[in-house]
Amino acid sequence: LWKAVRGGQPSWDFSSDVCKHCEHAGCLEACPTGAIVRTEFGGVFIQPDICNGCGYCVVSCPFGVVDRRPDDGRAFKCTFCYDRQKVGLAPACATACPTQSIQFGDLEELRAQAARRAATLHARGMDDVIVYDPRESSVGGIHAIFLVRGRLDDFGLPANPVMPTTLLARAWTSAGLAAIVLLGVVVFAF
Amino acid sequence: LFAGGAAGAAAVIAGAAHFAHADPGLVLTARIVAAIGAVVSPVLLVSDLGRPQRFLYMLRVFKPQSTMSVGAWTLVVFTFATFAALALATPIGRALTGSTALTAAADILGIFTGLVLATYTGVLLGATAIPVWAANASYLPLHFAASSLGAAAGMIELAGRADTALHRIGLAAALMETVALAVMEIDWRGGHQTLPSGVGRQMIRFGHLFTGLLALVLRLATARWPAARALAGVAAIGGSLVNRMGWMASGRASALQDRSQ
Numbered sequence: 001l002w003k004a005v006r007g008g009q010p011s012w013d014f015s016s017d018v019c020k021h022c023e024h025a026g027c028l029e030a031c032p033t034g035a036i037v038r039t040e041f042g043g044v045f046i047q048p049d050i051c052n053g054c055g056y057c058v059v060s061c062p063f064g065v066v067d068r069r070p071d072d073g074r075a076f077k078c079t080f081c082y083d084r085q086k087v088g089l090a091p092a093c094a095t096a097c098p099t100q101s102i103q104f105g106d107l108e109e110l111r112a113q114a115a116r117r118a119a120t121l122h123a124r125g126m127d128d129v130i131v132y133d134p135r136e137s138s139v140g141g142i143h144a145i146f147l148v149r150g151r152l153d154d155f156g157l158p159a160n161p162v163m164p165t166t167l168l169a170r171a172w173t174s175a176g177l178a179a180i181v182l183l184g185v186v187v188f189a190f
Numbered sequence: 191l192f193a194g195g196a197a198g199a200a201a202v203i204a205g206a207a208h209f210a211h212a213d214p215g216l217v218l219t220a221r222i223v224a225a226i227g228a229v230v231s232p233v234l235l236v237s238d239l240g241r242p243q244r245f246l247y248m249l250r251v252f253k254p255q256s257t258m259s260v261g262a263w264t265l266v267v268f269t270f271a272t273f274a275a276l277a278l279a280t281p282i283g284r285a286l287t288g289s290t291a292l293t294a295a296a297d298i299l300g301i302f303t304g305l306v307l308a309t310y311t312g313v314l315l316g317a318t319a320i321p322v323w324a325a326n327a328s329y330l331p332l333h334f335a336a337s338s339l340g341a342a343a344g345m346i347e348l349a350g351r352a353d354t355a356l357h358r359i360g361l362a363a364a365l366m367e368t369v370a371l372a373v374m375e376i377d378w379r380g381g382h383q384t385l386p387s388g389v390g391r392q393m394i395r396f397g398h399l400f401t402g403l404l405a406l407v408l409r410l411a412t413a414r415w416p417a418a419r420a421l422a423g424v425a426a427i428g429g430s431l432v433n434r435m436g437w438m439a440s441g442r443a444s445a446l447q448d449r450s451q
Contacts, residue, residue: 026319032259034251052244056258059318064445073240164317165255167327171316174328175309178335181366182308183301185339186202189358190210 013148015155016093016102019044019065019078021143026164027077030060035075042107042143043080051075062139062161080143107143114147121147138163192434193234194265195338196345196427197227198307201272203342203359205301208294212355219349221276223342224300228269235265257314264306271299308338315437322444323437329374330437336366337401341430344405344423352419360422361409367402367429371395388443393436400429 025044028036035050036057046057046066053073058066066077081091089095094104103110114131121129132146132155139161148155204220207213236242248262275296277283284290312331315323323330340363343356374394408422 029253029255030258030318032251032253032256032262033247034253035247050247050250052247053239054244054248054258056256056314056318059320059323059441059445062319064319162319162324164319164324167317167324168255168257168313171313171327171331174316175306175313175331175335178309178312178332179305181332182199182335182339183202183206183305185362186206186359187210189355189362190206190212 013150013154014101015146015148015157017065017156018093018144019080020063020139021080022062022161022163023140023142024138024163024165026060026062026139027057027066027075029163029165030056032056039080039082039085041080041082041085043082043085045079045082046075046077048074048076060164062158062163064156107145110145114145117147132157134159134161137161138166192341192431193227194231194261195308195311195334196341196430197224197231197272198268198304199335199338199342200224200227200346201268201275201300201304202308203346203356204275205297205304207355208297210355213353216346216351216353216355218279219351220342220346221272221279223345223349224304225272225276228265228272231265232269235262257310257317260306261310261314264303264310267299268303268307271296271303275300309335315441320441320445322440329370333367333370334434336363336370337397337426337430337433339363340367340401340405340426344426347423348420348427357409357412357419360405360426363426364402364405364409364422367398368406369402371398371402374398388439390436390438390440390443393432393439395436397429397431397433397436400425401433402429405429 021043025036025038027046028038028044032054033050033052035047035052037045037047039045051074053068053075055068055073055075057075058068066075068075081089084091090104094102103113111133114133118129118131126149128149130148130152132148132152133142135141137160140163146155146157148157152159200220201224204217204224207217207220232245236245239245245262248259249266251259252263253259275293278287278293278296283293309331312334313327316327316330318324340360343360343363347356347360405422405425408418408425411418412422
């Protein structure tokens with residue numbers, strides 16, 4: 001839920017902060033236990049019986065979606081209703097939404113539908129409508145696309161989400177250098 | 191983060207001292223400091239996770255792309271290596287094995303895993319989606335290595351050793367930390383990197399002043415005032431701890447700031 005001001009009038013913007021189910025998922029790569037897996041439906045799923053609560057996925061999510069349970073510390077997030085999809089049902093949020101603001105279906109069809117809807121809204125004069133679908137970023141595309149009005153920042157959506165593993169090479173190079181310096185100092189001291 | 195890094199650096203010192211045929215007392219003290227850290231770290235990790243069994247889940251798989259996995263595995267091998275080195279060097283250990291080759295192997299393993307432990311935490315924080323950590327990804331490993339080294343030298347000294355080599359190590363670590371703080375301050379002023387103002391930033395600054403400039407001055411004053419050496423060790427250890435806590439606090443602040451934009 002975000003507050004915005006349009007044409008001098010206060011207005012309310014709503015957005016569902018669901019898991020984006022990234023094509024290259026930061027949480028999945030970061031998980032040391034292998035608890036986070038890719039499902040047969042393309043979603044990213046945390047197996048609750050494997051998760052050991054280390055919390056590293058929480059800091060590795062480019063969208064700030066994953067969080068830890070306050071009681072036992074294990075990580076939880078939107079499951080893409082893995083259990084419902086397994087028996088052929090649509091995710092609960094899409095089924096329950098009374099205004100059909102949340103839609104579930106084939107990704108390509110939804111992309112086309114979002115483009116059509118944006119064009120319709122633009123024609124109606126809502127020229128601040130954007131389709132959020134960052135396919136050109138290091139997360140390599142997401143499985144939840146959004147139609148929003150105004151600035152992406154107002155919805156907590158990063159314009160260019162960064163997959164944390166892209167920083168690994170730089171950080172490990174620096175770690176290697178640090179190790180050489182450390183060893184050099186110690187050897188030299190004796 | 192702190193215990194593991196300092197223990198890692200202590201193991202490197204122990205190994206190097208062993209191969210340099212330094213005073214056996216120094217080798218023993220450094221090994222004990224490393225071994226204590228090697229026990230404390232997993233205990234702290236388990237208390238973070240909640241249940242001991244959860245630590246075993248860390249070892250279900252080995253994932254090079256997960257820094258957390260690399261760290262957990264390194265810690266296990268490190269703990270094994272430090273205790274092996276300690277046990278093999280006892281009279282019983284020596285009598286049982288009859289050679290020093292195994293001790294040397296344990297020391298080499300300790301040096302290698304110790305180097306990883308002292309530096310990987312920088313990667314652990316750097317390669318994440320937390321803005322302030324990611325912005326400092328190439329700087330954090332160097333900084334953590336230097337402060338770990340200073341803390342390790344300080345700990346071994348406070349455990350009763352007064353070797354010149356430790357003094358040199360402490361001096362080098364303090365010098366690196368001084369340079370690091372100067373570089374960071376210039377960077378922040380230039381606005382190249384983001385560090386939210388607040389408690390975290392002040393803690394990093396204070397920690398740096400202790401591990402860097404203060405430790406350096408105290409080390410240099412040792413020639414005239416011997417007590418300064420112990421104080422330099424305390425400054426390096428305390429500063430290092432405050433520093434780590436500062437980076438954690440900054441990370442939290444930077445994540446919240448990012449979300450509320």
